[in-house]
Amino acid sequence: MAVLERGGNAFDAAVAAAFVLQVVEPQNNGPGGDVTILLHRASEDTTRSICGQGPMPATATLHAFRDLGLSQVPGSGLLPATVPGAVGAWLRLLAEAGSMKLADILDHAIGYAADGFSLLPETTRAIAALAPLYTADWTGSAATYLPGGRAPTVRTRFTNPSLAETYRRLVRAGAGAASREAQIQAAHDAFYQGFVAEAIDRFARTTTALDSTGRSHSAFLRGEDLAAWEPTVEDATRLDYQGHQVYKPGIWSQGPVFLQQLALLDGFDMTSVDATSAEFVHTVVECAKLAMADREAWYGDPLHSDIPLDGLLDPKYTAERRKLIRQEASAGPRPGSPGGRTSWIPLPETIEQPPSEEDWMTQIRSGLPTLARSTAARDDTCCITVADREGNLVAATPSGGWLKSSPAIAELGFPLGTRGQSMWLVEGHPNSLAPGRRPRTTLSPTVVLREGRPHLAFGTPGGDRQDQWTLLFFLAVAHSRMDLQQATELPMFHTDALPASFAPREYRPRGVTVERAFSPEVVAALRQRGHDVTEVPEFTLGKICATGFTEDDGFIVAAAGPRGRQAYAIGR
Template sequence: MNGFTTRPEILGTFGVVASTHWIATAVGMSILEKGGNAFDAAVATGMVLQVVEPHLNGAGGDMPAIFYSKKNNKVEVICAQGPAPAGATIDHYKGEGLDLIPGDGLLATVIPGAFDGWMLMLRDYGTMSVRDVLEPAIYYAENGHPVLPRVAATIRDLGEFFRKEWPTSFATWLPGGAAPEPHSNFRNPVLASTWKRIIAEAESRKGRENQIEAARDAFYRGFVAENIAGYLQSAEVMDASGNRHKGVLTADDMANWHATIETPQTYEYHGWTVAKTGPWGQGPALLQSLALLKGFDIAAMDPSGAEFVHTVVEAMKLAYADREVYYGDPHHSDVPIGHLLSDAYTNERRKLITGEASRELRPGKIPGFEAQYDLTMHMLRGMGGGVVYEPTMAHLSEKRGDTVHIDVIDREGNLVSVTPSGGWLQSSPIIPGLGFCLNSRAQMFWLQEGLPTSLAPGKRPRTTLTPTIALFEGRPTMAFGTPGGDQQDQWQLPFFLRHVHHGLNLQEAIDQPLFHTAHFPSSFYPRTSELGNITVETSIGTAVLNALEQRGHLVTRTDPWTVGRLTAAKREQSGLLRAAATPRLMQAYAIGR
């Protein structure tokens, strides 16, 4: 496979943009061409993705961003993951007859964080105005865009449900009573009007930063928050539990929250420093996997051979098992992330990786956390099993929501990696007068007291969103990521290893056969798992698939080009820029010059 690519790796010196939709990528590049920097381009790209991939993200969603800014000369994180509302208590949800938080509807909603995160990025790191970055999204919402076949299928499949249960969504997504045909021109004029009004309120003030603050106010303390709160006061809608429920989000919840800038969690690996979000996201699981794999000769392995796949999967099983017991919002729980990444802990854990596939969930036991370990394992053992799938895999249901991704590097050397998600059209009803819906991120909380991921007011859900920045020998070098829920770091890991150890360029590494495991509990309702599972693209070859089965893996064979939606961008020390995007699902694109 080495040397084979479906597309050229993009090369240039001016700027590169990669995202999960070609239109959004082109918009990002247009912003660079107009003199904007990587942050301006990322914001405009992200806003367009809400329009052209509405089944994967929306204005009511969330996003983490990790980036290097030349101005500050450091890697930072924007946390735009909204927390649980003040009324989101375990007692309230259990009083609604729930043992798990549904994957859709109004009870699954936390404070929408994405817009504040984008505006924070624009204000503190960008150069352009609110109008500059919103106008492309307004254009496609107002004038239309060729609707993706997957979007059309999602709307068609949900049409009858929308008609009966979520009439505001029916009016938005099935105008005139019919689902859009694939590639037909689809418009969302109400959303366009919302963004136009935000621009108008922003431009009522003078000065770029003041206008950005006015836009934030309009969303979180003005007409957007008022519309949301007004709808939620009386709305009671059907969700995945099979019953109708009211939400608990209020205008006060929105008014008192804002996105924050944080320090990343990092790990040193073979000359690279890999930077991720803190343990309120799953990003440190990739770092734990690297720590485990540091003790293996990955470079000596065939990058698509059975030994490589087996070793990487077994490391991920251990890292993700720890995620289940220890990760959560560090503002609310003590997360022993230093211990989890320590050599002493990792060296012991590495001994569990043998030539046989594990069929057990094996988190490590950390002194002082025994009760938390026991409580988590008791709860998980009582849940039963079942197969969980990645929502963007082409052979599965179109009804799951998912995520998008953006990587941008400009000629000044700014690097941005963002994974927006939530607020997809399947998550909850359209808010009247706004043209978008809320998120369903609260489904990642447990309705069990005493865990880092137990539901509590003001707590961030332990999100799966996990963009990456990597530095080589201290120099900011690469931005990469993918949609895919629990699979995001599972797909990023082999991509990174193949690039670092086997010398594959970005496109070659992306095009290699991908794999992941559902060995641990899903972060998404109904929270199922399959111990020993591994899903592999059949392009890896029958001999490898058979060898994995001989090692004890329960192999799910999936068609070639159906797993993962990776994009990446890289800056060489010379200033040469590289970018690549997956051909899978025929949507993602990288461009540059």
């Protein structure tokens, strides 16, 4: 908000917020992680996506992993590290659509990292749980997150001077450049070809780290991998839905799952069905299963695989898929055959993990940032959405490079990411691990126009569940014309019927999780239909953030879901 009030636009504000989040929510994201960004530029009437998902390193091959005796990519440590894409993507957004200088944007993050901020309870819990690992093995994390050799306590002032200096050096790299854009490019080069890449390269070549396998491994990532990468910018993927133009990131993300669900639901009368009824939950869940099955069968890096995105969104294909929905719950995954083509879904092998006396080992066996003891209200990933008076919209989901991912690089003040864990160690699948291939990411923000006019930007943390929770929010706004805040407060549910994208890749073929806001009668009706229902406390699923415009463009509006503790809606 400070950036907007100083004359910046929505894109400037989003970038400033993103770098601050890297400092103050290290349990959820960092400069070593990744991001997916959607932006609508009102002056050009364009909606585009920026892919901040870096690829696997050049030496990360199936054979290299198999030679280590692995059947899955670990969810922690150095082996799953991809090229850090978040910084490059945010710099690209600032260069292409922003208006302010990099020094003014990074000033906020530098201030928090150098002068300190009040630690969130979630951060202190994560550091405390991992402190024995940091002290014994992940010594870069100990140097970064254990001041005085001890885990910090909640609400204490915490600083990250190494990260502050990393940001300062990015600013200094472009200080002498002639233009704003040249300054930003110089900062990009300093990160991906200069001092950051050099530090990552030294660290990767000389460090081994304990991971979820119980063994120590080094990283495949090298400086050359960073130097060879650039974030991609492309037209966002679009589906028209009852007067709305809905935009998502491409098939390299799970974003088209949202569009496939909408296309399937367009064949049902969703306006007359109670959103808290068993009929509504069943229909949405069955559509989600079909879309997620296609995700598992078909989605991946289109630069490395021939992926039939147009076929997956073709109305004739959707109509055939819709016929599979019955009154009872489906069991196994049912991917489709767009254009007569066939694919398959790899299923994770069961890996027996011996019980561990160390709590930190329990934590790093889960590839999510969430502590294993936490409830269904997972504090994973971040979300930023911004709208400004010019009609610009931006929605982004930054993630990766979190406290649990891998040891921090002490001289830089942040760890690498672990997105490679979402790839399969098999041959011939669109999401098979391969050098230079991007993992199919779960990060999936949304931008919506209504009758061609800017309308909504929204997203949520939540891994595989993002496009289920945000779908419920959008359906409420589109059909009930609820205000944004009301739509974030509706009862939530999701299915985990397909393998998770994160280690240990668990799933429940008929599984449905619902908040206890649903009545016992509805839960009983779902079970009668064959759903394996798990009930969780109210207000524990999803953490939706949304911004947008009223129908007559008279006001900018925003909402922050009540689930979780760190969601805010701010307007002026």
